[in-house]
Amino acid sequence: MYRILIILLILIPVKAHTQNNKSGEDAKGIFKYENFQKPDECGSSCHTDFYSQWKQMMMSQCYTHEWDEIEYFKLAIPHAEKEPRVAGVKDGCNGCHAPASFMSGDLPPPKPEANSRANESVSCDVCHSVTGFTGDTPYNFNFISNPGAVKYGNRGGTESPAHETRKNPLLSKAEFCGTCHNEKSPFGAWVKATHLEWKEGPYSKEGVQCQNCHMPRTPGISSAMGVHREDIAQHLFHGAHDPGKVRGTVELRVHPDMQEIVPGEPAKFTVVLFNQKTGHKFPTGSAEERMLWLHVEAKDAKGNIYHLKVDLKGFKGEEFTIASDTLAYQDMGVPLAINNFKGIRRDGVPLGDRIFRMPYLDPQGRMTIQQWNTASFAVDYRFGPRETKTETFTWLVPDEIELGKLTVRAVLNYQKLPTPVAEYLGVPNEEAEIIEVNSHSTSVEVVED
Numbered sequence: 001m002y003r004i005l006i007i008l009l010i011l012i013p014v015k016a017h018t019q020n021n022k023s024g025e026d027a028k029g030i031f032k033y034e035n036f037q038k039p040d041e042c043g044s045s046c047h048t049d050f051y052s053q054w055k056q057m058m059m060s061q062c063y064t065h066e067w068d069e070i071e072y073f074k075l076a077i078p079h080a081e082k083e084p085r086v087a088g089v090k091d092g093c094n095g096c097h098a099p100a101s102f103m104s105g106d107l108p109p110p111k112p113e114a115n116s117r118a119n120e121s122v123s124c125d126v127c128h129s130v131t132g133f134t135g136d137t138p139y140n141f142n143f144i145s146n147p148g149a150v151k152y153g154n155r156g157g158t159e160s161p162a163h164e165t166r167k168n169p170l171l172s173k174a175e176f177c178g179t180c181h182n183e184k185s186p187f188g189a190w191v192k193a194t195h196l197e198w199k200e201g202p203y204s205k206e207g208v209q210c211q212n213c214h215m216p217r218t219p220g221i222s223s224a225m226g227v228h229r230e231d232i233a234q235h236l237f238h239g240a241h242d243p244g245k246v247r248g249t250v251e252l253r254v255h256p257d258m259q260e261i262v263p264g265e266p267a268k269f270t271v272v273l274f275n276q277k278t279g280h281k282f283p284t285g286s287a288e289e290r291m292l293w294l295h296v297e298a299k300d301a302k303g304n305i306y307h308l309k310v311d312l313k314g315f316k317g318e319e320f321t322i323a324s325d326t327l328a329y330q331d332m333g334v335p336l337a338i339n340n341f342k343g344i345r346r347d348g349v350p351l352g353d354r355i356f357r358m359p360y361l362d363p364q365g366r367m368t369i370q371q372w373n374t375a376s377f378a379v380d381y382r383f384g385p386r387e388t389k390t391e392t393f394t395w396l397v398p399d400e401i402e403l404g405k406l407t408v409r410a411v412l413n414y415q416k417l418p419t420p421v422a423e424y425l426g427v428p429n430e431e432a433e434i435i436e437v438n439s440h441s442t443s444v445e446v447v448e449d
């Protein structure tokens with residue numbers, strides 16, 4: 001009895017003071033759920049505002065969000081069980097989507113309907129226990145977690161009756177976000193690279209971090225008992241699921257090459273598009289499923305509508321950036337247990353429109369939305385931060401067109417998931433909602449020869 005007590009007395013302090021330095025795959029099952037505080041404990045009486053904000057951000061829903069549930073349980077798990085090369089994702093998805101479950105070894109976690117602790121997704125304590133990351137490049141959940149009495153944040157030495165606080169400058173840096181927002185597939189492809197895109201772009205050079213755009217600061221308090229400060233970091237994290245964040249990301253103008261056009265002769269319209277808003281590429285992150293396309297239409301004096309198709313530029317992989325009715329996503333046949341799966345429509349947007357995307361290719365070179373099954377990319381035709389792209393539309397003006405004013409409208413549309421994929425997998429409609437990023441119209445006169 002005494003001996004057990006003595007051993008316990010020796011072990012307890014040692015355990016409490018041992019700093020964990022494992023991260024990523026190595027951190028699987030090293031903790032227990034009890035090591036992580038529940039978000040409602042942080043939020044019920046102290047951090048009430050941040051708790052309400054957290055509830056509304058996507059990171060509180062990484063595990064419960066319906067599309068995540070479908071992709072994980074219908075595609076990723078069965079795929080991992082059938083294809084040894086991707087076996088690691090059965091547990092690995094949770095490293096970012098349900099980190100406390102991963103670090104507690106609750107794998108795979110029960111489905112969201114079981115209402116287990118996996119549903120906490122990326123909780124307060126997951127982020128505020130991070131003490132560092134392994135190596136030089138943040139990716140594949142290589143953050144180092146030390147849950148416990150100390151909470152790490154952007155300020156040190158603040159008074160809290162509930163826990164100690166310690167400053168960790170990493171939390172104010174893009175690298176912190178990169179631990180989950182960069183992802184390398186089992187085939188070595190960078191299937192998420194939001195932090196890497198930021199790093200090679202202009203904002204990193206100017207010291208603008210992810211937090212500046214996604215956690216804006218405003219005067220207030222950060223907890224019920226906290227002191228008033230001028231610059232409290234808000235936990236908003238607006239992203240692709242906030243139409244307002246996406247709208248206006250790219251500005252565009254369309255102009256004609258001549259003020260008067262003639263039936264039976266070609267006319268050319270030029271669209272210039274400028275990415276004024278993102279600190280990374282647009283689209284970024286889950287780029288395997290983001291649709292961003294430019295649609296141009298002309299309307300004559302009688303109201304007849306003509307669809308203009310984009311001019312080809314001739315770069316490698318361009319066929320993936322022109323909307324077509326080809327089939328794709330055949331690799332879903334493996335998890336869905338369909339032999340010789342023909343695939344489903346690739347784009348679901350008007351044929352001939354320009355799509356700004358980075359097509360993900362499976363090991364057989366077919367386009368995929370299973371980012372874990374990605375071996376290469378066909379081309380990267382997305383907008384870099386502050387990049388401007390130009391598209392032209394050369395159009396043979398139809399003989400039967402009405403004379404008089406012709407209005408040409410260019411619209412840049414955005415969708416989180418291609419409609420054919422959403423419909424096929426039964427993903428809720430709002431994931432395929434079409435958002436108008438921006439539009440502009442110009443007009444010319446149609447005159448007789």
Ligand code: HEC
Nearest residue numbers: 174177181194195198209210213239240245277278279285
């Ligand atoms: C200059 C402002 C700015 C900076 C800096 C910035 N972002 Fe963004 N971010 C945006 C805007 C605007 C959008 C909305 C357009 C879009 O979806 O890309 C966005 C979208 C996102 C999205 C949603 C993408 C999607 O398709 O789901 C994520 C995730 C994101 N940002 C993470 C980050 C991370 C991580 C960093 C730092 C490495 C960062 N952002 C830096 C402005 C910024």
Ligand code: HEC
Nearest residue numbers: 042047050051054122123124127154171172211222232233
């Ligand atoms: C995705 C990671 C993440 C989650 C989840 C998260 N936080 Fe934070 N939090 C941060 C980061 C990053 C900062 C520092 C921002 C900066 O330096 O610009 C921060 C700052 C704070 C601060 C200090 C704010 C200030 O400006 O003084 C408090 C308090 C805080 N968080 C509490 C919470 C609580 C409570 C929750 C859950 C309801 C939570 N956080 C969820 C990442 C997170």
Ligand code: HEC
Nearest residue numbers: 058059062068096097122177180210214237238239240241
């Ligand atoms: C522990 C992993 C983790 C960390 C750390 C993390 N994120 Fe996330 N983040 C995620 C996951 C997973 C999602 C996807 C949510 C979902 O399933 O739709 C996400 C979603 C987002 C979104 C919403 C995208 C959308 O579709 O609307 C934004 C914005 C975002 N994160 C920004 C950040 C920023 C900025 C930081 C750093 C301050 C950060 N994240 C740190 C894992 C993380």
Ligand code: HEC
Nearest residue numbers: 067068071072076089093096140141180181183285286372
């Ligand atoms: C390295 C961290 C990481 C891993 C591992 C990871 N994810 Fe994610 N996942 C993210 C982040 C970050 C986002 C948000 C990206 C964005 O919005 O730009 C995300 C977004 C998603 C989304 C939402 C896409 C949308 O339309 O908003 C789904 C679904 C998803 N992941 C499923 C999975 C599955 C299934 C796995 C395992 C095969 C997995 N993830 C592995 C970090 C990760």
